[in-house]
Amino acid sequence: MKYIEKLRNSGLRPTKQRLKICEVLFDTEKTFHFTINDLSNKIKKQLNNKISLATIYNTVHAFEKKGYLKQIPINSNQTYFDTNVSDHHHFYDLNEQKLIDLENSDVGPIKILKKIEGKKIKSVEVLVKLED
């Protein structure tokens, strides 16, 4: 199975549940954005059986810590995650409440002119809100 290595490298044992989560998250043509609830439903439909929410939360957070997933900063009652961990930005369609990727090349280079003593920049994320 192709995700055993990925899990082992992250210090996670390749359990049945984690492998299924990997498959749903990473065995896709395109990357995508999701909430925990989205992910849980997708798994339930594919397995005709569920993986407990606690396991999904734990695994997603482990992947996030390892850099296999990113959280997207957005104002929502649910947390949005992204399987696209490359350096990129987002449109947020306020009417449809949907996230759309903006590749780094879709946004001109961003210059941050202010410096904070003793701190370094970890990431620069742009959120472009859209309306009709």
Added chain:
Amino acid sequence: MKYIEKLRNSGLRPTKQRLKICEVLFDTEKTFHFTINDLSNKIKKQLNNKISLATIYNTVHAFEKKGYLKQIPINSNQTYFDTNVSDHHHFYDLNEQKLIDLENSDVGPIKILKKIEGKKIKSVEVLVKLED
């Protein structure tokens, strides 16, 4: 009282509670970032008496809708608001969990090269995460 007009213009009656909230939010030298809980505590300390959470939520949301406050998109369990409603961006210090303003002039101009049919850009917000 200087906020009566502001409230009336927004279709909000100038009640004792709303005037106090205005005073805490807008009668300051500098703009600031806050959560509902921050605001509630500040009021409690100043009045030696509280304004109910429901009223604070309702009023803050009314001000947000009128454009007197902005929400800041950030991953936190609490919603962050900003009394600075000008077009600007933020540093987020991951260690201190603190927001710092980045004036528009602190960030070079941002070019969004991708267009979405039938949608127009409402805002462009940059979040720069900082670490030690």
Added chain:
DNA sequence: CACTTTTTTTAGAATCATTATAAAGTAGAA
């Protein structure tokens, strides 16, 4: 293989920010 130890999964409970409810209070109009 047994048997023990460690890790993982799970259902359900707890937490906590936010929203809803509905009764009591208040502002503004007449």
Added chain:
DNA sequence: TTCTACTTTATAATGATTCTAAAAAAAGTG
């Protein structure tokens, strides 16, 4: 003052996330 609509409030409900502790699975040992 009186009437009515709006507002505040305490409290309950909601819902995402986190915690807990017991059962299940995996790993280690000889």
